[in-house]
Each structure stands twice: as structure tokens, then as C-alpha cells.
Amino acid sequence: MTTYDIALIGFGGVNRTLAELIATRGETLHTDLGFGLRVVAITDLRLGSLVQPEGIDLSIALKLDGGSETFAKYGGSTDTNNESVIRNCTADIICEATFTNPDDGEPAVSHVRWALESGKSVCTTNKGPVALRGAELTALAEQNGVHFEFEGAVMSGTPVIRLAKKMFEGLKLNGFEGILNGTSNYVLGRMEAGLDLDAAIGEAQDLGYAEANPAADIEGYDVQLKVLILANELLDAGIELKDVQRQGISAVTPENIRKAASEGRRWKLVGAARRNPDGSVTAGVSPVALPLDHGLAGVSGATNAVSFDTDLLGAVTVSGPGAGRVETAYALLSDIIAMHAAGTGVVANA
Ligand SMILES: NC(=O)c1ccc[n+]([C@@H]2O[C@H](COP(=O)([O-])OP(=O)(O)OC[C@H]3O[C@@H](n4cnc5c(N)ncnc54)[C@H](O)[C@@H]3O)[C@@H](O)[C@H]2O)c1
Ligand SMILES: N[C@@H](CCO)C(=O)O
Numbered sequence: 001m002t003t004y005d006i007a008l009i010g011f012g013g014v015n016r017t018l019a020e021l022i023a024t025r026g027e028t029l030h031t032d033l034g035f036g037l038r039v040v041a042i043t044d045l046r047l048g049s050l051v052q053p054e055g056i057d058l059s060i061a062l063k064l065d066g067g068s069e070t071f072a073k074y075g076g077s078t079d080t081n082n083e084s085v086i087r088n089c090t091a092d093i094i095c096e097a098t099f100t101n102p103d104d105g106e107p108a109v110s111h112v113r114w115a116l117e118s119g120k121s122v123c124t125t126n127k128g129p130v131a132l133r134g135a136e137l138t139a140l141a142e143q144n145g146v147h148f149e150f151e152g153a154v155m156s157g158t159p160v161i162r163l164a165k166k167m168f169e170g171l172k173l174n175g176f177e178g179i180l181n182g183t184s185n186y187v188l189g190r191m192e193a194g195l196d197l198d199a200a201i202g203e204a205q206d207l208g209y210a211e212a213n214p215a216a217d218i219e220g221y222d223v224q225l226k227v228l229i230l231a232n233e234l235l236d237a238g239i240e241l242k243d244v245q246r247q248g249i250s251a252v253t254p255e256n257i258r259k260a261a262s263e264g265r266r267w268k269l270v271g272a273a274r275r276n277p278d279g280s281v282t283a284g285v286s287p288v289a290l291p292l293d294h295g296l297a298g299v300s301g302a303t304n305a306v307s308f309d310t311d312l313l314g315a316v317t318v319s320g321p322g323a324g325r326v327e328t329a330y331a332l333l334s335d336i337i338a339m340h341a342a343g344t345g346v347v348a349n350a
Contacts, residue, residue, distance in 0.1 A: 003036040004336065004346065005053075007091035007120075009082060009111050010098035011044035013208045014125050014152075016062065017329035018095060023058040029333075035340050041089040042071070043080040045098075050076030053090045082107065086114040092346050093147075093339065095332050096124035099212045102221040102241075105132040116140045116148065121346045123335035125152035125328050131225040132241065134232060147339045147346055152331025154180065154226045155304045158320030162338060164234050164308065171310040173235055175274035175281075178306030179299050180226040182209045182323030183217035184249050184269045186302050192257050192266070197250070209302050209323035220248035223271040223285040230306070231273040237281035244273075245284030252287050265289040266297045274309075 008015040022029070022037045030036045039056045043049040047064050050056060050071035060074060072078045086094055094115040098108050105128030112129045115122045116137065124130065129137055130150045141148035154160050164173075179185050183204040190200035201218065204210045209217075216222045224246040231237040231244070252267050260267055268290050273283035290297040295317060299305045304322025307315050321327035339346045 001030060001036055002034065002340075003038050004093055004340075005038050005040045005091045006093045006095055006336075007041035007043075007085065007089050008039060009043050009086065009094060009096045011042050011047060011061070012097065013325040014097040014328045014332070015042075015095055017325040018097075018332050019058050019062060021326075021329055021333065023062065033337060033340070037336070040091050041085050043082055043085050045080060047071050048076055048078040049081045049085050050074060051085055051089050082111060083114055086111055086120070087118045091120055093121045093123060093336060096122060096126050096129070097328075097332070098126060100127045100216065100222070100225070102128065102216055102225055105129045109133045109137070112137050112148070113140065116144050116146055119144055119146060121147040121149075121339055123147075123149045123152075123332050123339070125150070125156075125331055127153045127222065127225040127229065131228045134229065147335075147342065149335035149338055150229075151334050151338075152328050154229055155306065155318075155320060155322050156182070156324060156327040157330035157334060158304065158318065158322065158327070159334070160306060160318055161230070161233055162334075163318065168234075168308070168310065168316075171312050173275075174309040174311065175235070175272065176230060176306050176308045177270055177272035177296070179268055179296050179304050180223045180271045180285075180306065180322065181217050181220075181269055182302030182304060182321070183211070183214060184220075184223075185299065185304070185322070187218065188249060188252070188257070188267050188269070189300050191252075191254060192261065196254070204302075207302070208325040218248050218250050220246045220269065220285045223269060227271040227273055227283050227285055231281055231283050234308075235273060235275060235281055237273065237275075237283070239281055239283060243283060245286070247284075247286040249287045256289075260289040263289075264292050266292060268296055268299070270296065
């Protein structure tokens, strides 16, 4: 039986849910996918670190919820020891799901770099390393003959990046526009239903959609990173964060929302990029009061959608969950499935 040993860096909503999936569906995964998964290391700011090459008992790890107990009680450490764990543990694959840092991507950029340098493949849902250091880390993965996969960085588990790369071959992509943040879309919907901004954000936090600092969602930083990822990965734009104009939804008032509704419009936070006639790419994120018959106006809750403008097919739209713990844990699983299918660069235990 092929078994991939994995390390979970960050043990919050997403990686904890991946651990739950492994604990509850391990056998099915093996039957359905042809490989098993074994967690050999976990690190988290609140829990410290635990490394057990023979496999961690996930029922114990999942009981730790950030209270007073740490991994030290189970033979681990109160420190994360991220560099040492990532470089020296026996994992084949590092699953990076720590906080997204929209300024410089750290410390996740270092986590990914340490893993790739030590010959381990990486899957991540963290937007920072992908948006801000994507090209460099992809090159590092290639140099080391391993994988760097990041489907969950945009639209959680809904296939967008791999789908477009694999299925749009032969098409010319002129641009895209989409709803790329589950929290702000959920919040706008709840405000339309009469909630105030803070109460709506609180609900999105409880549902596991929001960033650790929800201002990243509300002020458009999260969409800015996602637009940057899609523009560089799919349009080969070669742009930087400063090239993506950003405006969030904090200035959209209940009065704006009522007025738009009376005019047959609905506020949405729209991220977009377009190729100009000279080949350059213009990209940005801003709130827009869309007419109700616009394709994105009916996308509600934490659902996201992105519409690609192609030369031969016209608009091709992908819609699905944009956030959520289970949906995003699935993205990591889909990355591992892609690595397994590619066959090279990830060496499992026989
Ligand atoms: N939740 C979603 O819907 C979703 C969707 C797509 C992408 N993401 C991204 O996935 C990542 C994880 O999301 P989440 O919802 O699990 O967040 P979370 O806040 O629930 O968990 C993050 C965990 O990482 C830990 N952590 C932070 N810095 C660390 C460090 N240096 N070393 C070790 N542990 C560290 C924290 O203690 C926390 O437990 C984030 O980058 C987020 O942007 C989340
Ligand atoms: N906070 C993000 C998570 C997914 O990247 C959102 O609400 O869309």
C-alpha cells in the first residue's frame, strides 16, 4: 500500500479538518484514491509541535483545542520549531495552512522554502507564498524535483487554477472577473437582510470563512492576493501586488445597499484582470453595484464564481464554495491527488 507521510504546519480550521478527514475516511481514501495518508508531524502556534515518524494518533491531536494543553504533554514541545520540524521530519508532503500574511507572506514563505529545499513536496491554502513568491517557489520546487500545489489559495476546494491550466489549453484568455472572497460576499448578503457589518462579520468568523484578521476580507486584501495569483498563473501577467488596485466593502453602507436594491442592483466585491491591447494586464478589486441580471449578481453566501473571457468559447464561468473548513481541506486533498497522479517528485512509503 502506498502511504504518503504528511506534516501539518498550522493546526487551525483547515489542517484540523484535513486530519479529521484522514481519521474518519482513511480506509475509503485508500480504496478510492490508491494511497493512504499518515500524519507524522504537526506544528501550531498555540499547541507547539509533535513529531512521530511512526504516525501521530489523530484522536489525541484532535482533542487539543488551544486550551492549556499543548503537544508537550504527548512527548512533543511547546515550541513550534517550524524550521527544524519541516527540514528534518520524515514527511513526504508538507501541508502549509498557517495565517495568510498579505504584506510579505512570511513566515509561510519560509515554511514552503524550507520544505522544498529539503526535498519535500508542498501543498498550501495560504495565499501569501503563492501570490507574493509564487514564481520563485515554483522554480525552487522544479529544481528540487518536488511539487508545489496551491489549489485552495483561490476559491477553496472549487477547482479553478488546475482546471484552467489543464482545460483551457488552445484557448486565449483575455481576462477574468469574479467574486473571490466568501466572507465579504456572505457579509454583503447578510447586510442586505438587515444585519449590521460587525454582526455579519461575526457570523462569517463562526462559520470558518474569515481570515484571522477579517479586515483582510472586508478591505479587499484577500481578493487582491487572489487576483494576483490568477493573473500571474493564468494570464502570465508578471505583475506585483502594487499593480492590483484595491478597494474593499467597508464603505458600502446599509443605505447604499437599500438604494441599490430599489434600482434592481446588488453590491458585490469584484476582482478582475484584463489583458490590454499592448499585452500588459490591468487588475484590481472594488465593490460594484451589479444589475440583477449580471452573471455574478446571483452568487450568494460564501459561494464564489469566476468568469473567464476566452477567445473561442466566450465566457466560461466556474462557481462553487469559496471558503469553509471542509471545502478548503478538500483543496489540500486535491493537491495530494494531483501529486500522486503526476507520479514524480513525491516518494511515498511502500
Ligand atoms: N478557512 C477558509 O475558508 C480558507 C479558505 C482558503 C484559504 N484559507 C487559508 O488557509 C490558511 C488556514 O486557514 P484556517 O481557516 O485554517 O485558519 P485558522 O486561523 O483557523 O488556522 C491557522 C492556524 O495556524 C496557526 N499558525 C499561525 N502561524 C503559525 C506558525 N508560524 N507556525 C505554526 N502554526 C501557526 C494558528 O495557531 C492557527 O491554529 C490561511 O492562510 C487562510 O487564508 C482558508
Ligand atoms: N477568508 C477567505 C478564505 C478563502 O480564501 C474568504 O472568505 O474567501
